[in-house]
Amino acid sequence: MQDFQLDIVTPYGEIFNGKVNSVYLPGKEGEFGVLPGHCDMLALLQTGVIDIRSESGHDLVAINWGHVSISNNKVSVLADGAVCVRGGDSKLSKALEQAKKLLEDASSDTSMIAGALRKLEETK
Numbered sequence: 586m587q588d589f590q591l592d593i594v595t596p597y598g599e600i601f602n603g604k605v606n607s608v609y610l611p612g613k614e615g616e617f618g619v620l621p622g623h624c625d626m627l628a629l630l631q632t633g634v635i636d637i638r639s640e641s642g643h644d645l646v647a648i649n650w651g652h653v654s655i656s657n658n659k660v661s662v663l664a665d666g667a668v669c670v671r672g673g674d675s676k677l678s679k680a681l682e683q684a685k686k687l688l689e690d691a692s693s694d695t696s697m698i699a700g701a702l703r704k705l706e707e708t709k
Contacts (some may be wrong), residue, residue, distance in 0.1 A: 587621035591637065593646055600646055600667045601637065608660060609636040610639045610653055620637065624677060645670040692706040 591608055593601040601681045611633025630653055635646040651664030 588635050589619075589621050589623075589660065590636075591660045591662075593635065593648075593662040593664060595664050600669050601644065603639065605637050607638045609660070611635065611648070617662055619655060621658060623655050623658075623660075626656075628653050630662065631665065635667075654667075659661070678705040684697070 588604040588606050591601060591605045592599070592604060607618060607620050609616060610628070611631050613629035617628075618632070630648060630651040632649050635648060635649075637644040637646065647668045647670065648662075649666040651662055651667075651698045653663075654661045676698040
C-alpha cells in the first residue's frame with residue numbers, strides 16, 4: 586500500500602513524524618481525509634482529533650486548533666497544542682485525560698467537543 590509523510594508539530598516540539606497510509610483531520614469547514622496523491626492545499630484546523638492510519642497501527646492526536654499544509658505527498662500539521670493518544674493501559678489513561686482537558690479548554694462549542702471526546706473514548 587502507498588504511504589506518505591506526516592509531521593505534527595506544536596510550538597513545544599514534535600508530536601508525530603512518520604509514514605502513514607491515511608489521515609483524517611478536523612478541518613474548520615468539516616472533517617476531511619488525506620490519502621496518497623492528495624492535491625496540494627492549505628487548511629485551518631479546529632478543535633478535534635486527528636485519526637492516523639499506518640501499517641504499524643492506528644494513532645489518535647487531539648489538537649486544540651492549527652493549520653495543515655498538503656504538498657508533494659507530505660502532510661505538515663502545525664497545532665497550537667496536541668496530545669498523542671497511544672501506549673499501554675496506564676499511559677493511555679493519562680494521555681486520554683490530557684487530551685480531554687486540551688479539548689475542553691480549547692472551545693466553547695460543546696457539540697464539537699462531545700464528538701471529539703466520543704472518538705477518544707472509543708480507543709479504550
